[in-house]
Ligand SMILES: *[C@@H]1O[C@H](CO)[C@@H](O)[C@H](O)[C@H]1NC(C)=O
Ligand SMILES: *[C@@H]1O[C@H](CO)[C@@H](O)[C@H](O)[C@H]1NC(C)=O
Ligand SMILES: *[C@@H]1O[C@H](CO)[C@@H](O)[C@H](O)[C@H]1NC(C)=O
């Protein structure tokens with residue numbers, strides 16, 4: 001009997017790992033900063049024993065060889081990098097010339113055109129895969145369990161359809177804008193469109209702005225980006241396939257945000273929030289950095305990083321920032337790769353790279369000066385450090401406006417920056433305790449959940465592998481026409497019934513009245 005129960009225990013212990021099914025996952029990522037996030041997922045999937053294959057172009061910037069995955073390289077010449085670099089310099093230029101609204105519009109169109117070019121190139125790359133028979137055969141024979149894609153570019157979605165694979169999206173943007181707008185009801189009365197820098201409490205004029213921006217961005221996106229995919233689908237899938245419904249047909253949407261960041265809004269059963277999945281507890285700092293941090297004493301340290309791509313700001317702005325830092329008793333660690341500012345104070349340490357997560361987790365860190373990029377805001381929420389925001393481009397202003405609304409950040413316009421404005425703002429975030437308190441509260445809310453975001457993401461990926469997709473979680477909404485979706489036909493029919501029965505009743509009553517009056521008249525006479 002003892003043996004038997006011991007055997008049972010051993011058996012049940014052994015059966016635990018058998019629940020972890022090793023899957024074959026095909027990944028179609030987006031290059032650039034999006035890849036950094038995808039890699040976090042891939043690393044975790046690898047550590048759980050999944051076999052991962054990544055599709056990349058020969059001219060990719062960040063997707064390097066790694067023991068975590070095998071890869072398929074599609075030969076694309078030297079295209080990608082040139083365009084990404086162009087895009088970045090135009091975005092920066094746009095900031096410098098922001099004085100005239102007209103220039104802003106011109107640059108906006110220029111940025112759209114460049115993005116359009118990148119989408120075109122993605123379609124071209126996907127076409128190359130489709131038309132390479134050996135490659136397609138090997139993809140088909142590999143028997144993948146699912147495809148993991150970032151739908152900011154549509155390649156992965158198209159390939160998943162072609163191969164008939166379940167599709168999981170690692171998503172914040174689709175080709176047509178913020179991802180919720182693609183699948184969940186999004187009443188424009190309280191769901192601000194990203195880019196409008198609005199909140200969930202809008203005045204009448206703000207609601208007008210929200211609606212206008214919604215239609216404008218929708219038009220721009222489908223006009224500049226959508227048509228590449230439309231042509232692609234026309235050519236390879238036939239006229240019946242609407243490209244955007246291929247996106248909407250995804251099994252699971254792993255959203256890179258959550259409701260500590262987002263305003264409350266309707267969502268869907270196949271949406272899984274994994275905001276902050278890239279965050280980790282901090283590790284101890286390297287000795288020299290720790291010494292510098294400790295030397296700040298009771299004043300603490302300020303850390304500043306404007307991301308990988310915008311490391312070198314324009315000289316005159318860096319001088320102003322350095323001058324403001326020099327007037328503070330705090331120590332400053334500044335990730336800066338450009339020339340040394342002439343006004344640099346002796347409390348400021350310039351570094352080429354810094355362990356951002358470990359610094360944010362350090363108890364002496366008081367303020368994070370950030371541009372609102374991919375990991376910065378999430379890591380600041382994770383560790384509860386208030387932000388002084390200097391947004392530069394893309395969705396960064398909008399990201400920071402959400403933090404400002406929650407009272408966890410102060411946001412400055414980098415084009416009108418001088419030392420006194422910057423110093424004033426820094427002092428406010430440093431000495432007004434509300435910023436820190438609000439951020440700590442937000443951090444607490446972020447941590448108070450049953451499962452870590454990364455575990456949740458991996459659970460749902462494995463769920464799709466185990467169950468060969470999740471079609472029972474997909475709604476029918478996107479298969480409907482506008483009229484059906486909004487029940488316009490039903491409302492019109494019911495309205496018709498009411499009107500016709502009302503008319504009949506009116507006729508009947510009139511008839512009755514006429515007869516009564518007629519009778520009365522007859523009696524009187
Ligand atoms: C993963 O799958 C590929 C393709 O089928 C195979 O070549 C490779 O050896 C596998 N890797 C592991 C670690 O099983
Ligand atoms: C990709 O683009 C190149 C250059 O624009 C063009 O020559 C080629 O035909 C395109 N390939 C496909 C498969 O569309
Ligand atoms: C097709 O794909 C195979 C395998 O990835 C590759 O070796 C070959 O060069 C490709 N052919 C063309 C024409 O791109």
Ligand SMILES: *[C@@H]1O[C@H](CO)[C@@H](O)[C@H](O)[C@H]1NC(C)=O
Nearest residue numbers: 326327328344345346347348
């Ligand atoms: C740093 O500069 C301040 C004033 O600019 C000066 O008072 C202080 O002594 C300097 N500290 C060191 C360590 O040089």
Ligand SMILES: *[C@@H]1O[C@H](CO)[C@@H](O)[C@H](O)[C@H]1NC(C)=O
Nearest residue numbers: 172256257373374395396399
């Ligand atoms: C804005 O925030 C979201 C959610 O945290 C993040 O996914 C996105 O990458 C951020 N934007 C930029 C430009 O980094």
